Amino acid sequence: MSLLLFGKILVTLIFLSTGLSKIKSFPEFISTVREFCFINSKTKITSNLILKLLAILVVITEITLSLTLWIPVFYLVSMILIIIMLNFFSIAVMYKLSKQIKINCNCGGFMGKNNISKEIPIRNSILSLILVFILFFTENNKNFHIVDIIFSGISVLIVLFVYKFIQKANSNLKI
Structure with a gap:
């Protein structure tokens, strides 16, 4: 199994699932954007149009980056922008x-819909480190066999479902 293939499938599934989940519960996501945009009374964004545009931009960016990751011409830019996006979200969460x-x-999708916690920047940092490792230590011009793609895809799904199970068990134990 290729680390590059595993990482690309992992990021694709995470970003696609979160983007689609935000579309599914778009009004709720706009409320979250509103909460994150409120820094203090002087910098409060009150325009619903601006909040909707920011929310749409995040969703489109997540889905687009996850798909352009598979287009060789956009691979490097996609990887860098995904890393920047993960770190931007981490900084916003740490600030709050x-x-x-x-x-x-x-976050939605495989990442869940819990309140922000220290887990989010840690998770995003680990994912960023994996992506940096993939970026610097693997070659993108590799052709993958269908068996590799299927095996890596199943492996990623198992990892994501185990993560989701641990997250659910953790939240149930906190009650």
């Missing part, structure tokens, strides 16, 4: 956590 503000993450 430092202010002890409780917000629904609204």
